[in-house]
Structures are given as structure tokens and as C-alpha cells.
Amino acid sequence: MAILVAYVLEALRRGLVDEYHVWNYARTPKDRVWVDSLAGHHPGIRVMAPQGKPFDAYYDHYRLQDHGDAVFIKVDDDIVYIDLEQLQQFIAYRLQDQETFLLSANVVNNGVCAYFQQQCGLLPADFPRMPYPPAGMYGLLWERADLATRLHEVFLHAPHSIGYPGTTRAPDRLSINFISYLGRDLNLIQGLRGDDEDMLSVKIPQATGRSNLICNAFAVSHLSFYSQDAGMDRQALLHAYAGLLAPGVQRDDHQRLARGALPFSPAAWLRRARRFFARP
Numbered sequence: 001m002a003i004l005v006a007y008v009l010e011a012l013r014r015g016l017v018d019e020y021h022v023w024n025y026a027r028t029p030k031d032r033v034w035v036d037s038l039a040g041h042h043p044g045i046r047v048m049a050p051q052g053k054p055f056d057a058y059y060d061h062y063r064l065q066d067h068g069d070a071v072f073i074k075v076d077d078d079i080v081y082i083d084l085e086q087l088q089q090f091i092a093y094r095l096q097d098q099e100t101f102l103l104s105a106n107v108v109n110n111g112v113c114a115y116f117q118q119q120c121g122l123l124p125a126d127f128p129r130m131p132y133p134p135a136g137m138y139g140l141l142w143e144r145a146d147l148a149t150r151l152h153e154v155f156l157h158a159p160h161s162i163g164y165p166g167t168t169r170a171p172d173r174l175s176i177n178f179i180s181y182l183g184r185d186l187n188l189i190q191g192l193r194g195d196d197e198d199m200l201s202v203k204i205p206q207a208t209g210r211s212n213l214i215c216n217a218f219a220v221s222h223l224s225f226y227s228q229d230a231g232m233d234r235q236a237l238l239h240a241y242a243g244l245l246a247p248g249v250q251r252d253d254h255q256r257l258a259r260g261a262l263p264f265s266p267a268a269w270l271r272r273a274r275r276f277f278a279r280p
Contacts, residue, residue: 003241004075005038007082010249012044016087017073023048023058056196059189067183071095076177080241081108081159081221084249090218093167094180101185101210102201104170105178106162108155108221109148109228111139112175113214116168122161123154136172136201138227145231148224155221156240167213174201174212177222 011017024047026032039047050057062072071094094103107113111133117123118130128147133139141147155162176197181189188204205212221241224232 001077003080003238003245004077004082005041006245006249007079007084008045009042010084011082011087012042014084016084016091018044020045021048022046023050023055025050025055056194059186059196062183063186063189067186070183071180072183072186073178073180074176076222078223079178079220080223080238081155081219081244082178083159083163083219086163086218090180090215093215094182097213098182099210100213101181101205101208102170102174102176102212103167103180104174104176104212104214105218105220106164106214106216107175107177108162108219109141109151109224110175110177110222111141112136112170112172114141114151116214116216117162120164122164123151127151127154133172136170136174142225142227145224145228148228149232149237152221152223152237152240155219156244159219159244162219163217166216168216170201170212170214172202173198174214175222175225176200178220 008017008020012020020042022035022038022045024032024035026035036047039045048058048061071091073091090103090105097103104113106117111130114123114130115132118127123130127150130147131140133142141151174197179200181200185204188208189199201212204210223237223241224234
């Protein structure tokens with residue numbers, strides 16, 4: 001998570017986001033202390049205490065406030081690369097497009113995104129065929145740590161090779177590794193208990209007749225799904241992504257954060273008219 005926070009700090013410094021909310025669902029006292037310490041790194045970082053509530057309670061927290069003019073960006077805690085040069089355009093598109101329900105980044109190690117990346121010729125010709133995940137769920141990439149590792153290696157070799165113009169409609173369920181939605185739509189996110197991905201990417205779009213889109217030019221990288229963890233050398237990949245830190249991201253931020261960093265934990269961003277918020 002130290003890599004993610006280093007990107008967040010740079011986004012805060014640039015004024016791309018106003019606030020970063022971290023919901024502290026860490027499981028051990030040491031990890032909770034580390035998450036609490038993040039508030040000391042920037043006045044825009046707020047550590048939120050769940051007070052014994054389930055992980056999805058934060059949807060209610062924001063829904064019960066007036067955020068109608070805001071954009072929320074929900075970020076997995078194991079995001080290890082953010083193209084900050086495209087983040088502003090991602091937010092601007094989200095503000096302009098009031099009809100799309102979810103706008104997703106173009107995510108490395110996301111089954112739906114990987115399918116479209118390959119269909120557009122962005123992966124090497126010898127990369128194994130990536131079929132579309134059944135109804136957008138699970139699928140070959142989700143199951144195969146070796147494929148995820150190779151996809152990371154392709155991206156690490158050429159980080160700007162994944163982005164391409166325009167948007168792509170995600171017709172089914174979509175892994176919500178890095179998504180945005182409008183503050184005015186928070187009233188739609190209620191009664192949620194458990195599977196927020198199904199609610200956000202399937203049920204609400206179906207009920208409202210709205211689509212989910214992928215912003216093709218905006219690349220982020222998602223380290224792993226739990227199904228990939230056992231077969232992946234995550235430490236080697238984290239080391240590689242730490243070395244990649246995008247232009248402008250201060251490496252001393254990462255080094256300072258990493259001294260006490262837990263491997264994964266909660267993360268969230270907010271901004272007035274561009275808000276970041278994320279799950280643990």
C-alpha cells in the first residue's frame with residue numbers, strides 16, 4: 001500500500017484530488033497504527049474509523065451527506081501504478097459524462113480490461129489468448145498467477161503501451177479495482193450487504209438502464225486477486241513497481257511509508273467535484 005499512498009500524496013500536491021479517505025479495517029494492532037499514521041503525511045489525508053461496522057458501511061457514510069457535485073473514485077488497496085498525467089482527464093471525463101454509472105480506469109490485471117487490451121493489439125503477439133470472462137466474472141486471468149505475472153512484466157517494460165483513445169463499454173460485471181461514480185448517484189447505493197461489486201457493476205446499471213465504461217487512455221495497475229496470490233512473487237513485483245514510480249512521484253515518500261507499511265490495507269480518496277474514496 002505504500003506505493004499507492006506515494007501516488008496519492010503526489011495527486012494531493014498537484015491539486016488533482018482534495019482529500020484521501022482511508023477506512024481503517026486493518027486486522028492487527030500494528031497495522032492499525034500504521035494506517036492511522038497516514039494522516040500525518042498530508043492535511044488532505046483522513047483516516048476513517050469504522051467503529052465495528054462492516055466494510056460496506058462507508059457507502060452509507062457518504063450517502064447520508066450531500067455530495068451531489070462530487071466525483072468519487074474507489075480504489076483497491078493494491079493499486080501499484082497510476083498514470084497521474086491522465087488522471088485529470090479521467091476526472092474531467094467523469095464530470096462531463098453524467099449518464100454513465102461507473103467509469104473505470106484501464107486496469108492491468110483485470111480480466112475484462114485484459115480482453116479488450118488484447119483485442120486492440122496492445123499485448124505481444126505471443127501472449128496467450130485472453131478470453132472474455134464469463135459474464136465479466138473470474139475467468140482465465142483471475143485463475144492464473146503466471147498470466148497475471150506476465151501481464152505485469154509486459155506493462156513494466158512499456159508502461160504507456162496499454163493506453164489507447166476513447167472509451168469501451170463493459171457489458172457485464174466488472175472488477176471494481178479503480179472506478180468512479182457521481183456523488184448524485186450515492187442514493188442508488190443502499191441496502192448493500194456483502195457483494196458491492198455485483199451491486200455497483202451489475203444491479204444498479206440494470207435497474208437504471210445506464211452503462212459502465214472503461215476510460216482506455218487512463219492506465220492503472222492492480223497487483224493481484226486472492227486467487228493469484230499463492231502462485232505470484234508479489235514482493236518481486238512490488239519491488240519492480242517501486243522502481244517504476246511514475247514521473248513526479250517522490251521516491252522518498254514511498255521509502256518513508258514503506259518502513260512500516262503493511263502489505264495491503266484500506267484506501268480511499270475524496271475531492272469536491274473530484275472525490276476519491278476506496279475500500280479496505
